[in-house]
Amino acid sequence: MASKQYIWHNGKFRKYEDVKVHVFTQTIQYGTGIFEGIRSYPTADGNVAIFRLNDHVDRFFQSAQIYQFELPFTRKQIHDAIIETVKKNKMTHSYIRPFGFYEHQGISLDLKGKKMSVSITTIPFGSYFIGGEKGITCMVSSWHKINSGTLPPQAKVSGNYIASIMSIAEAKHAGYDESILIDATGHVTEGSGENIFLVKDGELITPSKEYDILVGITRDSAIKLAAKLGLKVVERGIHREELYTADEVFFTGTAAEIVAIVKIDGRVIGSGKQGPITKQISEKFFRLVKGEDEQFKIWLTKVY
Ligand SMILES: Cc1ncc(COP(=O)(O)O)c(C=O)c1O
Numbered sequence: 205m206a207s208k209q210y211i212w213h214n215g216k217f218r219k220y221e222d223v224k225v226h227v228f229t230q231t232i233q234y235g236t237g238i239f240e241g242i243r244s245y246p247t248a249d250g251n252v253a254i255f256r257l258n259d260h261v262d263r264f265f266q267s268a269q270i271y272q273f274e275l276p277f278t279r280k281q282i283h284d285a286i287i288e289t290v291k292k293n294k295m296t297h298s299y300i301r302p303f304g305f306y307e308h309q310g311i312s313l314d315l316k317g318k319k320m321s322v323s324i325t326t327i328p329f330g331s332y333f334i335g336g337e338k339g340i341t342c343m344v345s346s347w348h349k350i351n352s353g354t355l356p357p358q359a360k361v362s363g364n365y366i367a368s369i370m371s372i373a374e375a376k377h378a379g380y381d382e383s384i385l386i387d388a389t390g391h392v393t394e395g396s397g398e399n400i401f402l403v404k405d406g407e408l409i410t411p412s413k414e415y416d417i418l419v420g421i422t423r424d425s426a427i428k429l430a431a432k433l434g435l436k437v438v439e440r441g442i443h444r445e446e447l448y449t450a451d452e453v454f455f456t457g458t459a460a461e462i463v464a465i466v467k468i469d470g471r472v473i474g475s476g477k478q479g480p481i482t483k484q485i486s487e488k489f490f491r492l493v494k495g496e497d498e499q500f501k502i503w504l505t506k507v508y
Contacts, residue, residue, distance in 0.1 A: 212289045212324040215277075223323060231305035234313065235363030238267040241397075241458045242300040243329070244290050244507060247495035252296050253504035255458075255493050257283060259421045263360065264302055268320075270359040275304055275320055282322065289324045290507050299329035299459065305362075332459040333381060339466030339478050340381040340455075342395070344444055345371035349385040349393040351416045357393075358418060368396035382455070384447070384468065391415050392442040398457035399423035400465075402442065402450035403474075403481045409446075412439035422456040422489075425503070429488045432499070435481065452479030454486075462486040 209220040231237045242260045247253050261283045268275045275282075286300055307321045333340050347370045350357055355364050371383035384400060385393050392411055394400050399420040401410045408430050411417050427437050447453055451474045453465040462485060464478035478486070492500045 209293050209326065210289070212285045212292075214321050214323075215281075215285075217289075217292055220325075225307055226309055228309040229306070230308055230310060230312075230315075230318070231362070233311065235361070235366070236271075236273075236315065237303055237305040237362035238264065238271065238273060239304070239360050239362065240264045240300075240302045242286065242302070243458055243493070244295055244298045244300065244326075245493045246296045247504070247506075249495060251495070252290065252507040253493075253495060254286065254290065254300070254507060256421050256425070256503045257286060257505040259424075260302075261286070263421070264304070267359040267361060268304060270356050271361060273304060273315070273320055275322065277322055282324075285324055287505065287507055289326050293326045295326045295328065295507075297329055298326045301325045301327075329459075332457075332461070333463055336460075336463045337478075339464035339476075341379075341467040342382050342384050342465050342469075343375040343378050343380040344447075344469055345374055345383040345385050347371045347374065347385065349387045349416050351387060357416045360418065365397075372396050382465075386444055387416055390443060392444060392447060393417050395455050395457070395460070398455035398460045398463075401426065401454050401456065402447060403452035403454075403479060404446070404450050406435070406481070408435055408437040408481070409442060410437065410439055411442055415441060420457055422458055422461070425489065425492075426456045426462065426485055428500075429485055429492070433484055433488065448473070450474065452482050454482045462489050
């Protein structure tokens with residue numbers, strides 16, 4: 205990958221290819237990394253801005269808090285290091301990956317007293333779903349969503365993503381673009397790395413917090429944008445069949461941004477194209493990340 209890039213690693217910039225860990229590293233063995241996914245966008249005034257940086261930094265520390273991991277940096281240090289990394293790598297459209305992990309080697313599961321490392325990597329990044337403008341197809345996975353009694357979904361911990369990886373493998377094998385996970389009670393939770401919304405009779409409906417979702421930052425943005433558009437948003441439990449009979453369904457997420465779901469489990473959703481409400485929210489979202497919406501400029505952190 206991008207060999208001219210730098211990675212911020214424990215307070216210093218190092219060349220991309222020089223940041224290496226040993227195969228016996230604790231986090232590689234057991235999935236004990238915590239991470240964030242953040243985007244930067246070029247803005248209409250010729251600058252570059254990071255979207256909802258403070259909220260992502262807060263969630264990074266929340267992940268550490270849930271797992272009793274001690275990050276050896278302050279929020280401000282991580283916040284500033286993210287801006288510096290985007291700058292150093294001259295990023296415009298980028299995906300930013302802060303990663304907290306254990307670099308020591310060994311088989312022990314006991315992390316008490318062990319020191320965490322933090323790295324920040326940036327990569328140029330466009331659309332997560334290639335051809336996503338036309339909408340994507342999804343399969344409801346036979347694998348259930350992890351739950352807060354086992355692997356708390358509110359922490360972005362590497363190990364949590366194994367369930368997502370299994371569900372994607374199943375969906376891809378069956379010819380779909382992405383998976384949707386239900387919980388053990390049959391309620392819809394979210395995609396493998398996205399929150400889900402449905403539109404029915406002009407109302408937006410999304411699973412509430414108790415359904416073991418990651419409470420996404422893009423989800424929150426979509427809810428606030430919808431409110432500005434005068435749309436009603438309801439957070440509640442959703443049964444699988446409600447997806448099939450929705451007028452529109454869409455995903456939100458840092459990587460996915462806002463993307464329409466046009467087919468689920470072989471059923472065409474609504475018109476089979478991006479619906480009018482998804483379009484309205486998506487257009488407003490893309491104006492906002494470019495700094496074209498005065499009201500939401502507060503969510504942008506200028507880089508240059
Ligand atoms: C499991 C999961 N759900 C939802 C999301 C969307 O969250 P956000 O909008 O904060 O990126 C993500 C991505 O971070 C995720 O990994």
